[in-house]
Amino acid sequence: MADENDVLTDLNMDPAAGANGADNLPTVGMLNQYIKDFSVENPNAPASYQWTEQPRVDVQVNIAANQVSDEVHEVELKMTARADSDKGNVYLIELAYCGLVGIRNLPEEHAHAFLFAEAPRLLFPFARAIISDAVRDAGFPPLLLDPMDFGSLYQQQLQARAAQQQGEGAPDAPTGNA
Template identity: 60%
Template sequence: MAEEGDVLTDLNSLPNGADNEPAAGLITQYVKDLSVENPNAPQSFQWQDQPQLDVQFNIGAEQVNEEIHEVELKIAVASKGEEGTAFLVELSYCGLVGMRNLPDEQAHAFLYAEAPRILFPFARRVIADAVRDAGFPPLMLEPIDFNALYLQQMQQRFAEQQAADEAPAGEA
């Protein structure tokens, strides 16, 4: 028999269906846009020079509704040599992220550091397959420390904000 103060009594005192614990997670992920170009085929397959790879990343987040955001990881890869461009791959890989009861700073960190970390291995596979399908050896992008990049970017913004706050006011 449960007595006053038992766990059963404490659980029964919670509002029915209350969900006030912080929660965040990936709901689904998908390719939003993929472009693969092999502009100099078939000549590019004969080139002997070592191409230079240019890899660009961009992370964005957009609110879908009160508890769901779309996180977009954009990756652009260009392989260029002395004779021209071998291939171009542009990928927009997205994930729907659900978040509830998170403080703003934790939600921001989840959207711009943790969610891209979760999405990256899947985007990396899409890039590798796209390059292979264009007729070249699969391109395996190096792992990225999204948490370190996020912290670096936040420190840079903080330093810029401090510099702007300390700048003397202009003369009128």
């Protein structure tokens, strides 16, 4: 028969946490997802439906995280999809899609990585579907966005910041614009 420590180890629990009821295990989870702000503009309708040229589509994605309480953060995935032609704006769609993330007993660097890489990865498929449906509902072919690798983007941001900080610390670093 297994003793208490074997059972706790099998459950991936700290024996000390199970023995005294302390809640000291790292825990992260998505608590809720929601549309915080959503705008669909079709400013040149009905004329834009007669335009035959292929519009230029620009999609911007930004991530923000705000602490709501000690253990809850709001992660905002802000997406803007804009289509323009030589005759004018075809459509403009702005979406702020958010998730409430619970984080407990996680080191700061891991929490930051979750908030800016993993949480957006979880939110993106839902935001992508909302954007696609909005473009279709505005009377245009759906905008099919490719998946994004938020983990790689996060790593690139960290490397760029490290390089910038290293450049700022160099005594003979060039300044100004080239």
